[in-house]
Amino acid sequence: MSDFTFWVIFSNLLLALRWTIALSLVAFVCGGAVGLLMLFARVSKIGWLEALTRGYIEFFQGTPLLMQLFLLFFGLALFGLEVSPWLAATLALTLWTSAFISEIWRGCVESISRGQWEASSSLAMTYIEQMRYVILPQALRIAVAPTVGFSVQVVKGTALASVIGFVELTKAGTMLNNATFRPFLVYSLVALMYFALCFPLSFFAKKLEGRLNAAR
Amino acid sequence: MPLVDIRDVRKSYGAVEVLKGVSLDIAQGDVAAIIGRSGSGKSTLLRCINGLETYQSGSICVDGVEVAGEKTNLRELRRNVGMVFQQFNLFPHLTAAQNVTLAPKVVNKTGETQAMDLAKEMLAKVGLSDKAGNYPSQLSGGQQQRVAIARALAMRPKVLLCDEITSALDPELVNEVLRVVERLAKEGITLILVTHEMRFARDVGTKLVFMHAGKAHEEGPPKALFDAPRTPELRQFIGAPA
Numbered sequence: 512m513s514d515f516t517f518w519v520i521f522s523n524l525l526l527a528l529r530w531t532i533a534l535s536l537v538a539f540v541c542g543g544a545v546g547l548l549m550l551f552a553r554v555s556k557i558g559w560l561e562a563l564t565r566g567y568i569e570f571f572q573g574t575p576l577l578m579q580l581f582l583l584f585f586g587l588a589l590f591g592l593e594v595s596p597w598l599a600a601t602l603a604l605t606l607w608t609s610a611f612i613s614e615i616w617r618g619c620v621e622s623i624s625r626g627q628w629e630a631s632s633s634l635a636m637t638y639i640e641q642m643r644y645v646i647l648p649q650a651l652r653i654a655v656a657p658t659v660g661f662s663v664q665v666v667k668g669t670a671l672a673s674v675i676g677f678v679e680l681t682k683a684g685t686m687l688n689n690a691t692f693r694p695f696l697v698y699s700l701v702a703l704m705y706f707a708l709c710f711p712l713s714f715f716a717k718k719l720e721g722r723l724n725a726a727r
Numbered sequence: 728m729p730l731v732d733i734r735d736v737r738k739s740y741g742a743v744e745v746l747k748g749v750s751l752d753i754a755q756g757d758v759a760a761i762i763g764r765s766g767s768g769k770s771t772l773l774r775c776i777n778g779l780e781t782y783q784s785g786s787i788c789v790d791g792v793e794v795a796g797e798k799t800n801l802r803e804l805r806r807n808v809g810m811v812f813q814q815f816n817l818f819p820h821l822t823a824a825q826n827v828t829l830a831p832k833v834v835n836k837t838g839e840t841q842a843m844d845l846a847k848e849m850l851a852k853v854g855l856s857d858k859a860g861n862y863p864s865q866l867s868g869g870q871q872q873r874v875a876i877a878r879a880l881a882m883r884p885k886v887l888l889c890d891e892i893t894s895a896l897d898p899e900l901v902n903e904v905l906r907v908v909e910r911l912a913k914e915g916i917t918l919i920l921v922t923h924e925m926r927f928a929r930d931v932g933t934k935l936v937f938m939h940a941g942k943a944h945e946e947g948p949p950k951a952l953f954d955a956p957r958t959p960e961l962r963q964f965i966g967a968p969a
């Protein structure tokens with residue numbers, strides 16, 4: 512019988528942590544990109560497009576991420592589409608992230624005063640030009656802190672990918688526990704690793720927020 | 728043909744009619760001062776002229792182009808109509824010079840060097856050559872408003888609309904802005920100003936318009952109107968003896 516030492520557990524968790532980071536990064540970057548499209552659609556003033564995105568956002572905000580993962584993983588299989596746990600997890604987290612992040616950004620865009628729109632309209636700028644040169648640069652500054660703050664939610668969200676068999680930090684913890692029967696040690700280490708990822712992010716977000724408030 | 732030709736314009740917000748058939752014409756080189764009580768529709772009229780608001784009936788033509796026309800290119804129209812706001816509305820993330828050059832660059836595709844010359848020229852016109860690199864937050868209210876004027880002028884509009892541009896300023900900063908406007912008037916730029924500065928309207932205006940209850944109630948040469956208002960409403964407004 513092999514003897515799992517602390518270091519074996521620790522190193523295996525570290526290896527799995529890479530996948531948590533990879534999944535977080537991909538979900539955050541792709542979610543951000545989709546979220547940006549959603550944002551444009553949401554504030555487009557084109558009725559049906561707005562309604563469509565609102566429906567999309569309501570769905571992903573109004574159902575548990577776990578259900579979204581199941582739906583993608585098992586749902587697509589029903590249609591004969593074999594999706595790997597990695598693909599299903601990436602897709603679900605991307606869509607989920609995009610819904611939340613586009614709403615955060617919409618709040619930032621809508622906090623820019625009407626006077627900015629009117630001044631740029633009066634200067635003959637088109638909607639796209641107004642967004643590009645006047646509204647988004649200002650909204651972006653406001654958006655940095657809550658966006659970084661939300662990235663913490665994405666990191667924690669990746670833990671759910673364990674239930675469809677994707678071996679990231681949480682899943683690796685479960686497997687190591689089954690082999691070693693040392694749940695307290697294993698899950699303490701898992702928690703510490705999540706904390707090591709998330710704490711700097713939320714700390715950074717708080718700092719940014721403070722600096723922005725001070726600048727006003 | 729007048730530069731701005733306003734014919735029987737009616738505008739409602741929901742059930743409330745704010746403009747009840749306004750007619751007015753403003754010729755090239757006119758300095759039209761619009762006065763009247765708060766809520767009489769002055770801002771609304773001004774905002775209809777550059778298409779910030781729509782109207783339900785009547786017509787507004789700027790340089791022969793109907794603002795609300797089916798085929799009207801609002802972008803073309805707005806290149807000819809500049810606007811300065813009570814609250815300045817400068818772009819806070821851009822310097823004074825960048826505020827001035829943004830629209831020329833983006834809308835008119837003015838090149839970088841030409842844009843820099845333009846910023847210099849326009850900021851000099853409002854007496855702020857030394858503030859080109861300052862952000863709005865680093866400028867006083869009066870300076871911000873002068874940058875806003877330079878920004879509007881940079882598009883070389885045919886007519887400049889000013890909506891109570893000194894009302895948000897501390898009293899000691901009002902004059903520096905009025906002096907700039909006076910200089911523009913002398914240069915022959917067509918101006919339509921909503922103002923509470925009666926002295927200024929009288930001395931600089933070539934035309935006075937008194938808005939009352941959604942109509943251009945009385946209009947004429949400023950001095951004549953101030954000295955001898957024809958309607959009791961204007962008489963009461965300017966506090967002249969009956």
Ligand SMILES: Nc1ncnc2c1ncn2[C@@H]1O[C@H](COP(=O)(O)OP(=O)(O)O)[C@@H](O)[C@H]1O
Nearest residue numbers: 740743745763764765766767768769770771772
């Ligand atoms: N967006 C709006 N929605 C509803 N009512 C408005 C709106 N803007 C202005 N009004 C109303 O229209 C009337 C005229 O307003 P305004 O043109 O701003 O007057 P003034 O500039 O002469 O003070 C006011 O009674 C005001 O309450």
Ligand SMILES: [Mg+2]
Nearest residue numbers: 769770771891
């Ligand atoms: Mg007003």
